[in-house]
Amino acid sequence: EVHLVESGGGLVQPGGSLRLSCAASGFTFSSHWMTWVRQAPGKGLEWVANIKQDGGDRFYVDSVKGRFTISRDNAKNSLYLQMNSLRAEDTAIYYCARDLDFWGQGTLVTVSS
Amino acid sequence: QAGLTQPPSVSKDLRQTVTLTCTGNSNNVGNQGAAWLQQYQGHPPKLLSYRNHNRPSGISERLSTSRSGNTASLTITGLQPEDEADYYCSAWDSSLSAWVFGGGTKLTVL
Numbered sequence: 001e002v003h004l005v006e007s008g009g010g011l012v013q014p015g016g017s018l019r020l021s022c023a024a025s026g027f028t029f030s031s032h033w034m035t036w037v038r039q040a041p042g043k044g045l046e047w048v049a050n051i052k053q054d055g056g057d058r059f060y061v062d063s064v065k066g067r068f069t070i071s072r073d074n075a076k077n078s079l080y081l082q083m084n085s086l087r088a089e090d091t092a093i094y095y096c097a098r099d100l101d102f103w104g105q106g107t108l109v110t111v112s113s
Numbered sequence: 114q115a116g117l118t119q120p121p122s123v124s125k126d127l128r129q130t131v132t133l134t135c136t137g138n139s140n141n142v143g144n145q146g147a148a149w150l151q152q153y154q155g156h157p158p159k160l161l162s163y164r165n166h167n168r169p170s171g172i173s174e175r176l177s178t179s180r181s182g183n184t185a186s187l188t189i190t191g192l193q194p195e196d197e198a199d200y201y202c203s204a205w206d207s208s209l210s211a212w213v214f215g216g217g218t219k220l221t222v223l
Contacts, residue, residue, distance in 0.1 A: 035212070037158075037212075037214075044199075044201065044214060044215075044216045044217040045150075045152075045158060045201050045203070045214045045217070046214065047203070047211060047212035047213065047214060050212065059210045059211055060211075061211060095157055095158070100148050100150065100160055100203060100212070101160045101163070101169060102160075103157040103158055103159070103160075104157065105157055106157055
C-alpha cells in the first residue's frame with residue numbers, strides 16, 4: 001500500500017525558512033515523478049513543484065522560483081522541499097504526491113509574525 | 114500561471130446525473146487531457162481519473178470522463194450523498210512546464 005507522510009511544517013516568521021520532508025513507502029520511489037501541492041486555508045489546490053525520477057528535471061510555480069527547492073533522496077525514499085524567504089501568502093497545507101495519484105495527509109505551514 | 118476554469122458550485126438532486134466541466138487551452142487540457150480529483154473537507158485530494166480517462170482501482174463506475182477540444186468533463190451518474198465534495202481538474206501545461214489546477218467545483222447533492 002502506498003504511503004506518503006509529510007513532516008516539517010510549523011509556524012515561521014516572514015523571511016524565515018523551513019524544510020519539508022515526505023517519507024514514501026509501498027512503491028518503487030525511484031520510478032516516479034514526485035510533486036508538492038499546497039492549499040491555502042479555504043482555497044483551492046496549487047501545484048508548487050515537481051521532480052523527475054532521477055532528480056534531473058525540476059519545475060516550479062512562478063511564485064516560488066528562486067525561493068523554494070525541491071529535491072529527493074531515492075536511497076532514503078524521501079522527498080524534500082526547502083522553503084526560504086517565506087511570505088504570508090505561502091501559508092498553506094503542503095501535500096506530497098506521487099505524480100497526482102497518491103497523496104499524503106499534508107503538513108501545515110504558517111507564515112506569520 | 115493561468116489556471117483552468119471550473120464553475121465554483123453545482124447543485125443536483127439525489128440520483129440525478131451531473132457533468133462538471135474544466136476549460137483550459139491547447140497547451141494543457143487540449144494537449145494531454147485533464148486529471149480529476151475529489152476532496153472532502155479536511156482531507157487530502159483523491160485521484161478519480163487519470164488524464165487518459167482511466168479510473169484508479171476502487172473508483173466507482175458511476176464516474177466517467179471525456180474531453181472535447183480544450184474542455185474536459187467529469188460525469189457522475191446516480192448521485193449519492195457521498196458524492197458531495199469539491200472536485201478539481203488538473204493538467205500539465207507544456208508551454209509553462211507546470212501543472213495547472215482548476216479553482217474547484219463544490220458539488221451539492223440535494
